Amino acid sequence: SRSPSHAFQAARLGTRAALPAVASWNIPHAPSRGVALFSTTSSSLTQEEKASLEAQIKSKGDEIRELKANGASKDEVAPFVEQLLKLKAELEPPQEKKEKPKQQQQQNKKQQNKKKQPDQQQDEEESDFITARSVDYSKWYNDIIRVTGLAEQSPVRGCMVIKPWGMSIWDRLRNELDQKIQKHGAQNAYFPVLIPKSFLSKEAEHVDGFAKECAVVTHHRLTASEDGSELIADPEAELEDPLIIRPTSETMIWYTFRKWIQSYRDLPLKINQWANVMRWEMRTRPFLRTSEFLWQEGHTAHATAEGARDDAQAMLVNYASVCENFLAIPVVQGVKSPSERFAGAEDTYTIEALMQNGWALQSGTSHFLGQSFGKAFDVSYTDETGKLQTVWGTSWGVSTRLIGALIMTHSDDAGLVLPPKVAPTQIVLVTIPPKKKDGEEAVIAMQTAVTKLVDALESQGLRVHLDDRDYVRNGAKYFEWERKGVPLRIELGPRDLNNNVCVFKYRATDMAEEKQTIDLAEAATTAAAGLQELQDK
Structure with a gap:
């Protein structure tokens, strides 16, 4: 998971571990965004009652959006949704809703949004105003990104354009982290952005964890429509095995490891790649949660479970060091609860940073994969006695989310604040x-x-x-x-x-x-x- 956590469960890692036990954090909700969610009122209510209900609906809706954006589970969100529905029922009783079919309401809402959106978007893009944190924290965050030239929205939903100032910060961070990765013993490589769908099916937990976020390539060419008015996917060019745009690279890399690993002398094998990935997020926010983002992902194979677990924990210490000593972001190290583990992992280790508004932001993770991917892709080695053994694995990564953490940790109402080590210009x-x-x-x-x-x-x-x-x-x-x-x-x-x-x-x-x-x-x-x-x- 790449979600900001409302809480995470920490556990002791045993005598080999350098990570402390951490208590769960209960994180307060972020300030409301102040966006009206409902305008139709019942004629049986007074104006004061209508205004009060609308304000409550707005506040409750904002709470729900913040919970979802921060990775809350359905069970955590459910009580808030129930309260919201009750408020809406008071404002517009069911018999009044029947007068306007739901489908028609949705169509009208879409038309209204289409009319309003261009002007609103243009005003926001041209404005150099920064909303105060105390007024609307989420709006402040977006304003900082816009007015400081870190990034801007692209025509593709959930994908951003990282501008030169933002990219310079990422370059500084990448160079610092890459040095630690090299010292960790990993070598840089690059693997394809397209992964056969059949690969994801090999590891059941892994595919379940990413299935809803996958973008799928089903055809290998376009053609003109019959009337020549548009381009369409050529019906004759459908792929036999659809391709997944990389959400993460475990499957592709473990397929490759099978060819690279034969003997115990080939272990440990540590590979890192700097790449972009695609996860089809429903609700996005620049740097914190985008459909496409930049990251590094490390993948390692080991002869023993102890070697793999030590590797995952050591890399987490490296991530914590970069955050604290380079980005000046204090973090807490711990272990994710079973429900928050990476799909296919036996344990997920995490660093969490506390933001100014009380969010606990997941800032980096490393995963002890056990032998799940080794077995799924038949990656084995011959040990010193000549016996065939299945390898043990890890994966670990951080992303451009760290730029979001940097913004929310240090910046103020006047703009961005950069620690000297990461600042492109000091x-x-x-x-x-x-x-x-x-x-x-x-x-x-x-x-x-x-x-x-x-x-x-x-x-x-x-x-x-x-x-x-x-x-x-x-x-x-x-x-x-x-x-x-x-x-x-x-x-x-x-x-x-x-x-x-x-x-x-x-x-x-x-x-x-x-x-x-x-x-x-x-x-x-x-x-x-x-x-x-x-x-x-």
């Missing part, structure tokens, strides 16, 4: 050009000082961007980079240069309260120390 240098009356010498002096300062900062291993756009006001530059979450802004103008100083402004923590005047000669070392302090906080 320092933005904004210059104030000399006035024309100051002459060419002043311009050359400023250019020389800027070059020297940038070189000094980069010599400290810092990532610096020089914003010398002359067509954008400095106030607008400050506003833009603050929203993007750049940890440190340095300002340098003619007056500063005359005094051999520059001005520091940090984005977050108590260092952000006031601007600091720093000697130019000490700017680079001061910036390096300040960013390290910021990361630690």
Whole structure:
């Protein structure tokens, strides 16, 4: 499961385990989104009664949506649905509903949505307003993604366009994690995005867990319709074995492992791939839950159960380290309850991060698969005695969901806040050009000082961007980079240069309260120390 958890069951992992026991978390619901769900009222009610019922319906509907978005089970959602139906029955008694058939109601609602949606979507895309967290947390989250240029919606339902700023963050995270994966002993490879449907059928629990999320390719070409008005799937090009767009790669990789593993000398075998996957989600939210997302998935084969379990637990420790030391996100390590295990796993280990609104967000998982995939795909090896043995397996992965965790852990009502280690740009240098009356010498002096300062900062291993756009006001530059979450802004103008100083402004923590005047000669070392302090906080 990739769902944010309302609670997870932690268990002790035995003497070999490095993971602590964790108590279950009861997570409060997120603030309501404030979207009206029902407008038809009964003529037998007063206006005050109607307004009160509509408000209750709206609130209850928002609670249900939040529960579903956060991965609540049907049993958890059922009492809220029952309450919602009772409220709706009070507002519009059954005999009144019969006057308007359900099918007609749905058609009218679709038509209304079609008329309203383009204008509403355009307004949201053009707005640079960020809703306060205290007003609507979900809206705040979406606003942060939009106004900071992390991602935007695509024409394909549930699929987003990750923009350069968002992709730069993922690149930083991917590079950091890939180093740990290599040290873990795994090698990178790549496997096909299309998986034969027959492969998924080999492991019963696995197919049950993913069947409802699979996107299926049934034809291998298109053709024009009889009247030539549109393209259709060619009836003569239907595939004998339909192909599944990769929801996860256990089946394809274990099919391959059968060819790669013959002897105990071939074990352990550890493979990782960076890829995209497709899971046909019903309710999506950028980075947290999308139909298509980027991730890494590791798959390992071992001679013993102990070796496989140790591998899964060790990788979870790596995930926790990346979250805590690179993303500055505190996490709790634990074990998923049986109902929340990965489909086909004997145990699922998880790291969970607590968001500002009280959500427990599943941020990474590793799975002890036992011998289920080894048996399903007949992956065996000859041991030291010449006896044939079935291998033991694991899988583990994290995804672009970590960007969502990053947003919800650190950001504020002013915009994105990025820890220095993951920030694509750690320092933005904004210059104030000399006035024309100051002459060419002043311009050359400023250019020389800027070059020297940038070189000094980069010599400290810092990532610096020089914003010398002359067509954008400095106030607008400050506003833009603050929203993007750049940890440190340095300002340098003619007056500063005359005094051999520059001005520091940090984005977050108590260092952000006031601007600091720093000697130019000490700017680079001061910036390096300040960013390290910021990361630690």
